[in-house]
Amino acid sequence: MSKFQAPKGMRDFAPQEVLKREYLFDIITQAFKRHGFMPLETPTMENLETLTGKYGEEGDRLIFKVLNSGDYLKKLRNKDEKEREEIITAEGSKKLTPYICEKGLRYDLTVPFARFVSQNHGQLALPFKRYQIQPVWRAERPQKGRYREFTQCDGDIIGDSSLLCELELLQIYENVFSQLKLHDTQLIINNRKILAAMAEMIGASDKLTELTIAIDKLDKIGRQKVEEELAQKGLDSQQIEKLSPLFELSEQMSKQEKADNQSTLKTLESILAQTEMGQRGIAEMRELIEMGQACELKTLYFDPLLARGLDYYTGTIVEVKAKNTQIGSLGGGGRYDNLTDIFGVKDLSGVGVSFGADRILLLLEERELFPENLETYCEVLIIHFGKESQVQHLQLANKLRKAGISTELYPSAAKMKKQMKYANQKAVNFVILQGEEEIQNGQITVKNMHTGEQKTQKVEEFIQSFAP
């Protein structure tokens, strides 16, 4: 093995991997475009003042920082030796960084998007609908399926609070997963107002975050452990007991063959109707579900205990899961109200979703759902017979390319075996032989590499066979 490698946790994408990724990204892009979303790209680096404080303490630690260029220690050298020594020897190297780094690598697409919207506020047509597919970097410990460089695919609609925005993103989700043939995908939806209503109902509105975090784990650790965690967080047994109807609803739902969102809405209404917050949350869910029916969405699954960790969601939340796999969430998102506040622009409500590209690719791989012809880098290889026929080979190649058929001419008159091996490695569909006899007769011999069939014909006939 070569001593020169890509950095750990980061990947080369060889040709077949690039094509698989492009297959996915193209389906996502087309779905966004069909709904009038516009592409956005932001720089790889952001100033640290833009990034810091947006991802929590752990997040700040995981941002890759870029060393200032030039004589980056100058500022430090101007300090006296004692102060310098203090900065250098501070625990965890925490003190030096601000002196030597001004920039960091993009940690997600949301913060740069918010920075862009704030910076261009007033010039953007609202609602501003953008999609963005770019890599992000996190200095996490690399492990199976977790990388330090990975691609995020986000779509957001900002500047409008209508539930039609949510609907649109759900339509895009369903459209993408159906095109990918991941037919067991569910779009699990809920509304943060319903979670807030639960907290209110049990008299624990001050513990909404703790409640959300605990409930988020129901799937993984089960009801009993969730109740234990809630007790630890300071809920008393009466409060926890009041959640029972919700846990029971969740249990019932997990036994259903098919989603019955109307019945879930009804049950929930009877549990939460006494709070105003509950009524609002349920009304929003009902409207969204009914619009979904009008649009023939088939995979909406309303789960009132879906929580999603991120604090900044304020309304609808969504998570995408495929039923028959252990691979976790394939995407998620929700409505937020305060995204651009931190950059000085208030009152812009937005809603966004994200595709978990690496997991989706893993699942497509597992189920062998990539299109068959994806790795055909080239339709045709023309065998090189020798210098004396080279001009004819070149002209043939040109003719085929002009007809839109990707074509290679082997670059030298190597042994037939070597040329055929190359044809196989490039997975071409056809090998063309244009020897002396063929040239004299104005024909070519075409070998179909899948059937093995061989046919001598006019070039025009061969080109014709590609016509749709």
Added chain:
Amino acid sequence: MSKFQAPKGMRDFAPQEVLKREYLFDIITQAFKRHGFMPLETPTMENLETLTGKYGEEGDRLIFKVLNSGDYLKKLRNKDEKEREEIITAEGSKKLTPYICEKGLRYDLTVPFARFVSQNHGQLALPFKRYQIQPVWRAERPQKGRYREFTQCDGDIIGDSSLLCELELLQIYENVFSQLKLHDTQLIINNRKILAAMAEMIGASDKLTELTIAIDKLDKIGRQKVEEELAQKGLDSQQIEKLSPLFELSEQMSKQEKADNQSTLKTLESILAQTEMGQRGIAEMRELIEMGQACELKTLYFDPLLARGLDYYTGTIVEVKAKNTQIGSLGGGGRYDNLTDIFGVKDLSGVGVSFGADRILLLLEERELFPENLETYCEVLIIHFGKESQVQHLQLANKLRKAGISTELYPSAAKMKKQMKYANQKAVNFVILQGEEEIQNGQITVKNMHTGEQKTQKVEEFIQSFAP
């Protein structure tokens, strides 16, 4: 202006810019694919041991370095205070970097490509033909047209020494620039062996690099200044005098309306035929030019004084220029023999070209050569008439999208003026009105936003009008 900005020298690409860039990258990608090239992507970061020493001292300085994560000063803290102080106070901050940075950002696509080829040598089908379109980073002082983050587009064929590889890249160049309608583009070609032969002819083989660097400036500074520079570099007047026929040839050529490559070859033969190197170089150029004629290449221009700065070229070199603009070179490349040597893999000859994306985009902008419909983010906007017709709007939107027509429904029943303003901002081609009357008659009213014409019709009729 918001205090939060993208870092200096780096750019946000707003939607219209992304689409222009995609237009260019798509044409380049398709051209490479038609010739059987395969896509490759390498990580944003490389280990510094991979990058350092490949770009000269200046280049090493301009590599963006990434701070190690975690307690990055640990290694330094273990040293005694005096040594630490020495490292910290060293001139230009040069001593600390190796202790705190292991990785750097990609500086070009060539070195990561060489690293990939070396690492996967033995598994790659040779010739390995790859294209790669990715950003690179250089810590240069930002100025007009020079950015710290910019995209490179490279294509290389490695593992074959046939001139057919050069030909193929020239075909791709010509194809791309012709599709971009940059019809005054020339592919200026030469061969490093011809430059070596010149040095040999005047008895200055030991000064090949100096000769190359000086001649490279002929265009800009003129013959007299080049001769002065050569004298400064230690060539005597006799040696310089011997170059006269070449300068004269160059002068003659600059007066030609059209390239006359055959006559240039002939004149050059009479000047350089006495050296074996000259004969080889001329033979290669002749073969390439003749193959170009067979393939109907129209923009090849053989210039025996084209030099190109980069040291690692060993055979054919090429530079792309548009005649009627001050914008410099639009691309360039050449044959190299030792690319992977530094990574331990010997004897892989290759040839590569690069597209100067930013300059090409600038030129397309200057000449207004982007397609007209590029900024149509959406074909259709459906006006939202109110909650009572919302389901019909949604179903209409769905029907249009299923027919492949990108469609937006305005997300709320805002004032007509506001909705029409949005339609203009998104540059839609059609606005659809579906009011009470239309719904009753099963029709829609379509306003063509270019002609202003308005027409009431069946949805199916409207869809039909998109049929090719």
